[in-house]
Amino acid sequence: xxxxxxEQYEVIDxxxxxxKERAMIDGQIHNVLSVAQVIEQIKEQFEERHGPLxxxxxxxxxxALKTIRGExxxxxxERLLISTEAVQNLELAAVQxxxxxLMKQTKELSTTYYCVGYSVLQYELDGEVxxxxxxxHGQVATIKVIATFLPRVVIESLIHSLERAGLKMSGLTLEPxxxxxxxxxxxxxxxxxxxxxxxxxxxxxxxxxxxxxxxYGMVPxxxxxxxxxxxxxxxxxxxxxxxxxxxxxxxxxxEFEDILGMTYEASYEELLSILSPSIDELAIAISExxxxxxxxxxxxxxxxxxxxSLTPTLTERMSDHLKLPQARVxxxxxxxxxxxIIQDNIQNSPALVTPIGIALAAQESPIQYVSVSxxxxxxxxxxxxxxxxxxxxxxxxINVSQLFGKPGLGMTLTVNGQFITVPGEHGTPSIIHRxxxxxSIKSPVADGDAIEVIPGQKGKDAVAKISDLIEKIEPLHLxxxxxxxxxxxxxxxxxxxxxxxxxxxDRDVIEAKQLTTVGQCLEHCDIELARGESMLVxxxxxxxxxxxSNVLLYMNGQVATPQTAIQNGAVIQLIQQSERTLAQIAxxxxxYTTSAIxxxxxxxxxxxxxxxxxxxxxDEEVTDLQLIVTNEDEVSWQTRxxxxxxxxxxxAHTNFELPTAARAQYQLSRNGSPxxxxxxxxxxxxxxxxxx
Numbered sequence: 001x002x003x004x005x006x007e008q009y010e011v012i013d014x015x016x017x018x019x020k021e022r023a024m025i026d027g028q029i030h031n032v033l034s035v036a037q038v039i040e041q042i043k044e045q046f047e048e049r050h051g052p053l054x055x056x057x058x059x060x061x062x063x064a065l066k067t068i069r070g071e072x073x074x075x076x077x078e079r080l081l082i083s084t085e086a087v088q089n090l091e092l093a094a095v096q097x098x099x100x101x102l103m104k105q106t107k108e109l110s111t112t113y114y115c116v117g118y119s120v121l122q123y124e125l126d127g128e129v130x131x132x133x134x135x136x137h138g139q140v141a142t143i144k145v146i147a148t149f150l151p152r153v154v155i156e157s158l159i160h161s162l163e164r165a166g167l168k169m170s171g172l173t174l175e176p177x178x179x180x181x182x183x184x185x186x187x188x189x190x191x192x193x194x195x196x197x198x199x200x201x202x203x204x205x206x207x208x209x210x211x212x213x214x215x216y217g218m219v220p221x222x223x224x225x226x227x228x229x230x231x232x233x234x235x236x237x238x239x240x241x242x243x244x245x246x247x248x249x250x251x252x253x254x255e256f257e258d259i260l261g262m263t264y265e266a267s268y269e270e271l272l273s274i275l276s277p278s279i280d281e282l283a284i285a286i287s288e289x290x291x292x293x294x295x296x297x298x299x300x301x302x303x304x305x306x307x308x309s310l311t312p313t314l315t316e317r318m319s320d321h322l323k324l325p326q327a328r329v330x331x332x333x334x335x336x337x338x339x340x341i342i343q344d345n346i347q348n349s350p351a352l353v354t355p356i357g358i359a360l361a362a363q364e365s366p367i368q369y370v371s372v373s374x375x376x377x378x379x380x381x382x383x384x385x386x387x388x389x390x391x392x393x394x395x396x397x398i399n400v401s402q403l404f405g406k407p408g409l410g411m412t413l414t415v416n417g418q419f420i421t422v423p424g425e426h427g428t429p430s431i432i433h434r435x436x437x438x439x440s441i442k443s444p445v446a447d448g449d450a451i452e453v454i455p456g457q458k459g460k461d462a463v464a465k466i467s468d469l470i471e472k473i474e475p476l477h478l479x480x481x482x483x484x485x486x487x488x489x490x491x492x493x494x495x496x497x498x499x500x501x502x503x504x505x506d507r508d509v510i511e512a513k514q515l516t517t518v519g520q521c522l523e524h525c526d527i528e529l530a531r532g533e534s535m536l537v538x539x540x541x542x543x544x545x546x547x548x549s550n551v552l553l554y555m556n557g558q559v560a561t562p563q564t565a566i567q568n569g570a571v572i573q574l575i576q577q578s579e580r581t582l583a584q585i586a587x588x589x590x591x592y593t594t595s596a597i598x599x600x601x602x603x604x605x606x607x608x609x610x611x612x613x614x615x616x617x618x619d620e621e622v623t624d625l626q627l628i629v630t631n632e633d634e635v636s637w638q639t640r641x642x643x644x645x646x647x648x649x650x651x652a653h654t655n656f657e658l659p660t661a662a663r664a665q666y667q668l669s670r671n672g673s674p675x676x677x678x679x680x681x682x683x684x685x686x687x688x689x690x691x692x
Contacts, residue, residue: 070098519562
């Protein structure tokens with residue numbers, strides 16, 4: 001094939017040579033020597049026509065292809081994806097996760113399968129699909145990919161077969177990828193279409209939807225199963241049965257001889273009847289794989305290619321099993337290939353779609369075979385477009401998580417009752433050299449490159465001092481009763497005194513506080529607020545200790561309480577209240593110092609009181625209860641005998657004077673009855689002096 005311009009290609013030559021024996025079974029090379037002989041035969045004929053041939057592009061069978069979906073997530077609260085390289089690292093982590101899934105499924109060593117390419121299915125932010133993850137803020141970023149893998153044995157057998165024929169593999173593609181490349185271009189992949197390449201040993205399936213190749217599948221039966229059924233029924237050598245099958249597909253009556261020399265003549269209808277169970281088995285197997293690969297429902301259409309697609313009634317049976325109209329299940333041949341000119345001498349056939357697709361894929365997006373070294377170890381791999389350092393690292397089993405060092409350990413602290421997290425430093429990115437030059441994981445690589453990877457270093461664990469979390473608290477400067485005091489703030493670490501320069505560790509508890517009230521400051525300075533001097537008094541000769549007197553509290557000249565907010569530089573005064581009145585003493589001792597009644601005298605209200613105690617202060621009797629005494633005074637209380645008020649007492653509480661003239665006559669009355677001066681009176685009595 002040669003390229004005519006940016007879009008047009010021309011197939012200038014095409015050759016088919018059949019294997020002389022079944023050197024390939026179910027898409028796998030079983031006899032390298034036999035396959036090498038066929039390759040060498042083709043090479044020689046091409047060289048006669050077109051000159052020396054040194055390098056070729058080949059395709060691996062879909063049977064060997066393993067397709068796994070993988071995903072990887074990152075906690076954005078720890079590290080945002082701030083660059084394309086960071087996103088690519090997460091993509092590679094998803095591919096590595098797919099590789100790990102494959103190893104678990106196959107229970108093989110990690111070197112048994114090699115990744116030959118991947119494509120991103122979607123980016124997600126907190127579970128929602130998003131176009132780009134760079135600088136997105138959220139909780140979790142996720143990337144989902146579809147990754148393809150080939151067994152080492154497939155690659156090695158292809159390489160060795162070519163080397164024995166004197167050829168070097170310059171590029172590799174996959175048979176279903178090659179076919180879909182020419183029949184379903186990118187613009188058509190929004191449609192849900194199944195492509196089936198029915199070859200000799202395998203039937204390869206590719207599914208398109210949502211603008212991507214969403215799935216690959218394979219059925220390990222194809223044209224050879226029809227040939228084997230024919231061989232078994234008529235006792236035919238396999239190559240003879242293959243020839244009969246091809247003549248039968250043309251609709252002709254076929255004559256042949258079995259291994260015992262018996263001659264047969266079989267019509268189209270007779271062979272169809274014999275082969276119908278095998279054809280139906282193939283149609284069912286392909287249809288079920290299509291449904292399985294397409295999420296359980298039929299696609300919009302099915303394209304069928306490959307030599308096996310010419311099997312009579314196969315597409316009709318597939319449409320029945322898929323419940324699709326027959327017009328939606330169609331054989332496609334080389335005429336369906338766009339932008340490719342095919343010489344008239346080349347047969348138009350569905351069997352030639354994949355070979356042309358291989359050539360076209362080699363021109364437009366070949367999988368280049370390269371050999372590179374990673375940290376001194378030789379690695380061979382293929383690329384699906386442009387091979388990058390990241391692809392090589394995955395193939396070399398370099399742990400992608402090591403490309404960026406892990407963040408350092410953080411610390412969780414409690415500061416004044418609040419939980420605080422101090423994060424560790426971010427890890428450093430890996431250092432990657434290609435041939436001594438600093439590169440990134442997206443840098444291209446070529447055959448013979450030497451790659452050296454120095455893994456990223458873990459970030460430093462969180463380091464913090466108390467001063468990093470708490471601003472310096474200034475000391476309080478106070479004047480209390482004329483003396484100067486300095487109160488430093490209290491700072492503790494896990495309950496122990498600490499300084500601002502002390503280093504912290506995980507789960508430390510820091511308390512940093514300054515006193516806030518007058519009472520706290522007085523207590524800190526060992527000044528008792530509620531204790532004044534006590535006083536000793538006697539009651540009926542028995543001593544009684546009074547409570548300490550009050551202390552008056554002032555801050556900056558204003559009355560204060562222990563709960564008053566403190567001010568830096570405040571002047572605090574505590575004044576001892578050592579004086580008290582006799583009334584205050586009586587109240588504290590619960591002494592009822594006086595008795596009182598109220599009476600009506602000559603129509604006017606008279607309030608009468610008398611002392612219940614005789615009060616002696618410094619050997620002198622006093623009656624004024626507002627008299628102020630101090631701790632220096634001697635005070636005693638003597639109980640007076642309990643007697644009732646008498647009528648005569650009323651005259652001491654009024655201005656009334658009895659007449660002194662001898663001829664004056666009057667009568668005392670109490671509540672309307674005659675009374676005497678010595679008669680007892682009670683609260684509420686009505687008293688009067690009546691003259692006549």
